[in-house]
Amino acid sequence: MPPYALLHRDGADHVEVLTGHVVTVATLAEIPPDDTLALIPYRQITERGFDCVDDDAPLECLVITGRERKPLSAYPPGEVTVTGGGFDIDDDAYAEIVTEVLRDEIGRGEGSNFVIHRVYEATMDGDAEQAFGRLLHGEQGAYWTFLVHTGTRTLVGASPERHVSVLDGLTMMNPISGTFRHSEGGGLLDFLRDPKEVEELLMVLDEELKMMAVVAEHGGQVVGPYLKQMAHLTHTEYLLAGRGSLDVREVLRETMFAPTVTGSPIENACRVIARHERRGRGYYGGVLALLGHDEAGRPTLDAPILIRTAEISPTGALRVPVGATLVRHSTPAGEVAETHTKAAGILAALGVRPPASSSGPPPEIDTAEVRRELTNRNTDLARFWLDERAPALSTFAGRSVAIVDAEDTFTAMLAHQLRSLGLRVTLTSYRNVGLLDADLVIVGPGPGDPGNPGDPKMAYLRGLTTGLLAAGRPVLGVCLGHQILSGLLGLPLHRRDAPYQGVAQDIDLFGRPRKVGFYSSFTARSGDDRLISPYGPVEIARDPADGSVHALRGPGFAGVQFHPESVLSRDGIAVLHDLLPPLLARAISPANIG
DSSP states (O other), X not given: OOOEEEEEETTOSEEEEXXXXXXXXXXXXXXXXXSEEEEEOGGGGGGGTOOOOOOOOOEEEEEXXXXXXXXXXXXXXXXXXXXXXXXXSOHHHHHHHHHHHIIIIITTTSOSEEEEEEEEEEEEESOHHHHHHHHXXXXXXXXXXXXXXXXXXXXXXXXXXXXXXXXXXXXXXXXXXXXXXXXXXXXXXXXXXXXXXXXXXXXXXXXXXXXXXXXXXXXXXXXEEEEEEOXXXXXXXXXXXXXXXXXXXXXXXXXXXXXXXXXXXXXXXXXXXXXXXXXXXXXXXXXXXXXXXXXXXXXXXXXXXXXXXXXXXXXXXXXXXXXXXXOTTOOHHHHHHHHHHHHHHHHHHTTSSOOGGGGOOOOOOOSHHHHHHHHHTTTTSOHHHHSOOOOOOSTTTTOEEEEEESSOTHHHHHHHHXXXXXXXXXXXXXXXXXXXXXXXXXXXXXXXXXXXXXXXXXXXXXXHHHHHHHHTOOEEEETHHHHHHXXXXXXXXXXXXXXXXXXXXXXXXXXXXXXXXXXXXXXEBXXXXXXXXXXXXXXXXEOTTTOXXXXXXXXXXXXXXXXXXXXXXXXXXXXXXXXXXXXXXXXXXXXXXX
């Protein structure tokens, strides 16, 4: 059978039929930019220099030469036979992996959340178009329902999630997280109030805001949250939007891949996935990307995430990869159940599981109480990311900041905040820091144990910060940078008993109440509000219960354990207004430090 694709996009009354020929390319930059449907595997993440178990899954492109529309009735549900089904990793083994990730990765500061997948494997006898028809008529709320046949492989899916789209110069992303299973006890309102589900969505929102900070000129504006109701489950979601001018293939590259299928921070999440999965992902977590141009000749992109998708080989081997997002509140049993639920939509279409109707009717989502719960989620979020972005202020006009990124692109969000205050900002990786020609240096956040003597990143950051302090250069540490600074000032570092990943907290910041967001498993501690350090007196804002240091400041330096740039930090901009003036007032000529 020649290559072709069937696409149904949310709300459409027809199916798009695409035909053409397939080319295989090595990189995203080689994807033909017009009238192309690209099947992008997870292994493409290596283009960003990130780790993965390379399974050689090809980047295949359907170069479109024919298009037509057909009514939905042209693809009725059909019959297929599936035999020998089961997960490649059984429930007990998957639960053990969940336990290891919670203990060894989130617990040790390697990140705030991680997605670990497993695969339902079986043999299918039947027509893929019949399975497509069953999904088309049996699922609901999918962003795309699709069938893609490249000649060597066939994918059939109903993805709920737009990864990224570009239309009329507007770039949009659509983070979805939190899962309410219709078959379970408890109500929708209980789900909406569940801290685990709330924090899970806000963490992926922060992570996709990091991506939008790179691909949109002024970062992303947050709209929502909303509910996305499907046949077996209901998700919560936000929409992010921002103006950008990048080539759409570069947009795809900078957004590989969604935190809802990887974790955060992304670079270290890829390391964690490789450590614990120990096998390739194929196309799970990748994207299906439709590239083209509008009537005015402007580039367009529409790309759903490849989840809730069945991969069918020419011999009938069936694979349905699914994953669960592991956060500090996760339980092994809960995440095992989530993978079963996420597989249910595809498996029901193939006749392996009972249809959604047997689980009872879906919940009523358009009620005043539901709308109120959703609206309340934004009450303590940062208005900087929710409101229309105002022109840059002149608060610090003419002053400059250099941000050193330690493998967490929260720094891209911080750069947008600083530019909104009138600062000139440069951003560089800790791997290639040269002349820090700026009035202020920010040593930024990143994963890992700040006290690990064998970690070359930590050794470099300690050397960099020591050089800045010794030279009298103004320096601000954020999260990991704050921990490094704290250690050099003589404060002991401790691993928290429970990770502070994705936690919003009210704190006393040098006499002012502030709501801020934390992403950390380590903290400095102090028994006093004052410290005499080798670099001068230090004022400390700390938790009165256990002495955890929230922030510190001294002559020409300051540090914050939290993230003022996070959407969780309602008072993030106010914190920067408080901390920056005394630091910038001490700026001296830059030195060659790095």
